[in-house]
Amino acid sequence: MRMSEYFMPTLKESPKEAEIVSHKLMLRAGMVKQTSSGIYAWQPLGFRVLKRIEQIVREEQNATGAQEILMPTLQSSDLWKESGRYEDYGKEMLRIKDRHERDLLYGPTNEEMITDIVRTHVHSYKDLPKNLYHIQWKFRDEVRPRFGVMRGREFLMKDNYSFDLDYEGALYSYQKMFLAYLRTYTRMGLRAFPMRADTGPIGGDLSHEFIILADTGESEVFADKKWNEVDLTAAGLSYDNKKDVNDYYEKMTSIYAATDEKHDPENCPVATDQLNRARGIEVGHIFYFGTKYSAPMKATVQNKDGEVVPLEMGSYGIGVSRLVGAIIEASHDDSGIIWPEDVAPYKIALINLDPEESVCNEFCEKLYKQLQDEFNKAPFFDEILYDERKARPGAKFADMDLIGIPWQIRKGSRQDGDTVTLKKRDSDEKHEVSIGQALDMIRESSQLNKKAA
RNA sequence: CGGGGCGUGGCGCAGUCUGGUUAGCGCGUACGGCUGGGGGCCGUGAGGUCGGAGGUUCGAAUCCUCUCGCCCCGACCA
Numbered sequence: 001m002r003m004s005e006y007f008m009p010t011l012k013e014s015p016k017e018a019e020i021v022s023h024k025l026m027l028r029a030g031m032v033k034q035t036s037s038g039i040y041a042w043q044p045l046g047f048r049v050l051k052r053i054e055q056i057v058r059e060e061q062n063a064t065g066a067q068e069i070l071m072p073t074l075q076s077s078d079l080w081k082e083s084g085r086y087e088d089y090g091k092e093m094l095r096i097k098d099r100h101e102r103d104l105l106y107g108p109t110n111e112e113m114i115t116d117i118v119r120t121h122v123h124s125y126k127d128l129p130k131n132l133y134h135i136q137w138k139f140r141d142e143v144r145p146r147f148g149v150m151r152g153r154e155f156l157m158k159d160n161y162s163f164d165l166d167y168e169g170a171l172y173s174y175q176k177m178f179l180a181y182l183r184t185y186t187r188m189g190l191r192a193f194p195m196r197a198d199t200g201p202i203g204g205d206l207s208h209e210f211i212i213l214a215d216t217g218e219s220e221v222f223a224d225k226k227w228n229e230v231d232l233t234a235a236g237l238s239y240d241n242k243k244d245v246n247d248y249y250e251k252m253t254s255i256y257a258a259t260d261e262k263h264d265p266e267n268c269p270v271a272t273d274q275l276n277r278a279r280g281i282e283v284g285h286i287f288y289f290g291t292k293y294s295a296p297m298k299a300t301v302q303n304k305d306g307e308v309v310p311l312e313m314g315s316y317g318i319g320v321s322r323l324v325g326a327i328i329e330a331s332h333d334d335s336g337i338i339w340p341e342d343v344a345p346y347k348i349a350l351i352n353l354d355p356e357e358s359v360c361n362e363f364c365e366k367l368y369k370q371l372q373d374e375f376n377k378a379p380f381f382d383e384i385l386y387d388e389r390k391a392r393p394g395a396k397f398a399d400m401d402l403i404g405i406p407w408q409i410r411k412g413s414r415q416d417g418d419t420v421t422l423k424k425r426d427s428d429e430k431h432e433v434s435i436g437q438a439l440d441m442i443r444e445s446s447q448l449n450k451k452a453a
Numbered sequence: 454c455g456g457g458g459c460g461u462g463g464c465g466c467a468g469u470c471u472g473g474u475u476a477g478c479g480c481g482u483a484c485g486g487c488u489g490g491g492g493g494c495c496g497u498g499a500g501g502u503c504g505g506a507g508g509u510u511c512g513a514a515u516c517c518u519c520u521c522g523c524c525c526c527g528a529c530c531a
Binding site for chain 2: 009011012013014016017019034036037091092108138140142146151155157159285318319322323353391392394395396399401421
């Protein structure tokens with residue numbers, strides 16, 4: 001993408017409505033524009049990041065065997081009346097009437113709808129297990145939206161729903177999701193800690209929030225210091241190996257971590273001096289809720305004995321749009337955003353410092369094509385952001401640091417031959433090297449290597 | 454929903470208390486020039502009717518009433 005043609009309205013100053021750093025940076029980088037309280041339009045740069053995150057979530061879900069569907073944003077109130085939540089949900093649910101005066105609602109979640117879909121088609125234990133997900137916009141009419149996309153009214157969420165014959169199956173489904181979540185966040189360059197979470201009226205231990213630590217986090221969290229050393233990458237395990245999945249889950253959940261509403265200082269198994277206290281941002285939530293919806297909505301199957309039993313269900317959410325802000329909270333400096341490579345809107349920034357000088361310009365134009373040929377891959381294709389604007393170097397550096405592209409290749413007329421400056425955004429290292437060496441250094445980076453392979 | 458605050462060119466702000474000439478400033482932007490490796494400088498422009506409606510007054514960004522929007526703190530949430 002050529003910057004001279006790109007719609008990327010960056011700002012030097014933060015609009016005053018922004019309070020926290022991720023919100024400020026998203027506005028300054030031209031990623032989003034607020035159109036109404038808690039509702040945002042995604043501009044090209046922000047949209048690309050959103051789509052990257054969505055794609056990582058999708059790939060990790062598919063790897064577990066979950067199947068993607070798409071349910072509508074608008075739902076009829078009928079199903080919600082059936083489950084009893086139409087009355088319970090309160091003003092958070094946006095209620096709408098259509099031209100026939102029928103009650104509709106903008107979905108805040110999809111348990112009812114998915115349960116309806118599944119009960120229509122699934123009647124035998126032979127049809128189980130199933131795990132269906134979608135990535136769709138939700139609306140919750142929060143009293144007070146804040147923190148930009150981290151707490152919007154409209155938000156993009158991945159939610160899936162597992163259906164099993166019995167508790168054992170449901171537990172296995174839950175554990176697979178637990179593992180998938182760890183892998184998902186790892187790919188985004190995050191360390192997200194699974195923490196015991198409130199299960200509400202359902203009870204039981206089967207609910208975890210996935211939380212990343214950040215000073216601006218909304219909730220207080222308590223975690224055993226052992227977590228500092230724990231490998232959260234969940235590498236090398238197969239979802240098909242039930243025992244491995246269970247062992248891993250048991251291992252991870254044996255280490256204490258809890259959000260404040262679940263944390264009881266009196267009965268905490270970890271000594272105070274071994275306990276970290278921090279603030280965290282919830283980026284995912286999984287829970288098992290058994291027959292809460294299947295029983296009242298009569299989503300049943302016949303088991304091997306011919307008995308009619310309600311489905312055992314669980315649901316699993318990831319706040320996709322929230323993650324855009326959360327990642328920035330976890331990864332930025334005074335100059336701007338530092339994108340982890342796999343979620344970066346572009347992988348490499350090529351900065352042409354002297355577009356009006358013919359030798360430099362020709363070098364950069366040629367290099368731009370070469371970079372595109374090597375690094376552009378489906379489904380995003382365009383991985384190179386090429387700044388050939390007639391602007392001062394300082395402005396270009398500032399813009400590129402602000403939007404946080406992982407690699408910068410700078411070329412100016414002062415540099416002889418094929419010498420360029422390679423800058424790594426996260427460490428701020430700069431190397432004066434030949435373009436060949438620069439590309440080797442980029443290729444050696446594990447993430448890009450994987451993509452280019 | 455309770456408490457607090459703010460709406461003045463695209464962004465950040467001053468002016469409002471103590472009504473009074475063409476409503477200012479910085480950034481951005483258009484054009485010209487000087488520059489040229491971390492948001493440079495000079496000059497010339499464009500762009501707002503002061504969130505909206507009503508009222509008071511000879512006169513309202515400024516005072517009054519109503520209204521809309523946005524932000525912050527609290528209670529709630531992916």
